[in-house]
Amino acid sequence: MAKREVDLVVLSDIHLGTYGCHATELLQYLKSIRPKAVVLNGDIIDIWQFSKRYWPATHMMVVKHLIGLIAKDVPVYFIPGNHDEMLRRFKGFQLGSLQITNKLSLKINNSRVWIFHGDVFDVVMQNSKWLAKLGAVGYDLLILINRFVNFFSVKMGKGKLSISKNVKNTVKSAVKFINHFEDTVCDIAAENNYDIVICGHIHHPEIKDVVTPHGPVTYMNSGDWIENLTALEYNESKWSLYTYANDPLAQAIDINKKKQAKDSAKAMMDSLMLELNVRQPAPVVKEEKKKNVESVAIPNFVEG
Numbered sequence: 001m002a003k004r005e006v007d008l009v010v011l012s013d014i015h016l017g018t019y020g021c022h023a024t025e026l027l028q029y030l031k032s033i034r035p036k037a038v039v040l041n042g043d044i045i046d047i048w049q050f051s052k053r054y055w056p057a058t059h060m061m062v063v064k065h066l067i068g069l070i071a072k073d074v075p076v077y078f079i080p081g082n083h084d085e086m087l088r089r090f091k092g093f094q095l096g097s098l099q100i101t102n103k104l105s106l107k108i109n110n111s112r113v114w115i116f117h118g119d120v121f122d123v124v125m126q127n128s129k130w131l132a133k134l135g136a137v138g139y140d141l142l143i144l145i146n147r148f149v150n151f152f153s154v155k156m157g158k159g160k161l162s163i164s165k166n167v168k169n170t171v172k173s174a175v176k177f178i179n180h181f182e183d184t185v186c187d188i189a190a191e192n193n194y195d196i197v198i199c200g201h202i203h204h205p206e207i208k209d210v211v212t213p214h215g216p217v218t219y220m221n222s223g224d225w226i227e228n229l230t231a232l233e234y235n236e237s238k239w240s241l242y243t244y245a246n247d248p249l250a251q252a253i254d255i256n257k258k259k260q261a262k263d264s265a266k267a268m269m270d271s272l273m274l275e276l277n278v279r280q281p282a283p284v285v286k287e288e289k290k291k292n293v294e295s296v297a298i299p300n301f302v303e304g
Helices: 023-031 057-071 085-090 123-127 129-155 163-170 172-191 265-276
Strands: 004-006 008-011 033-035 038-040 076-078 098-100 104-108 111-115 196-199 206-212 215-221 230-235 238-243
Touching (some): 004 230, 023 057, 038 057, 057 076, 172 196, 172 215, 215 238
Parallel strands (some): 004 033, 076 098, 196 215
Antiparallel strands (some): 008 230, 104 111, 206 215
16 A cells, blocks of 8 residues: 655644553554654653553654654654653764654744643642543543443444543533633734644644744644543644544554564563663754754754
């Protein structure tokens, strides 16, 4: 199958290492495209809930696919989120085409683009981290229950349900939080003369124009691979929101789990834990100070 050419892909909130992660579907998507650059915008590996007891072969296959892109010199930019925040101390680390940074500032098609995860604007995250971590455990448990319910729902011919998604869409406080998050992000982006701001964190995929007191801004959110299975794509001078459910070509790709299973689960976990337990951060690359935003040059795009 011919792969789709994509100039830039933004992925966030994959949450590898949790029951809710749709790693197989993500692999099908990744194998259906040929990106020229990739931005991993936070919460890629859920270190908060990381456990040796749960690390399926497909989760390792996602990691290996991303490493394969780096081996092919595809620029991959890792922006840590709150669930993989320990990697923030490696800011400035570079290995081949991989770079870890806290935020990106780009010039794309004459538009200034600001990309960051978004947890810095989460009041709960900043003031009650223990409560946020407790909520993350509860969310993963709800996803596990949801899968159990869906097993019987599909058997009864009623199709799949998304309990957590329905809860978020109906609870007023959750809707209010999302709206406040988006307004805050857009206000700060416009104040800093950005035309486009891209976030993750809230698991709510979106592309919309917002008018702020400082001017108009296009707000984008790449969504997640727990409930929505979405990504942001930039190609042929246009931004679009990719949705796995609307992509029959990706869905038809066969993922050979048996081939990966030849490596023991323990061997795969030991390899990954070795990477995560590196004690000394790599030397930090000297950064340009510019309105507290890191500027990174991606091939075919210009520094912000």
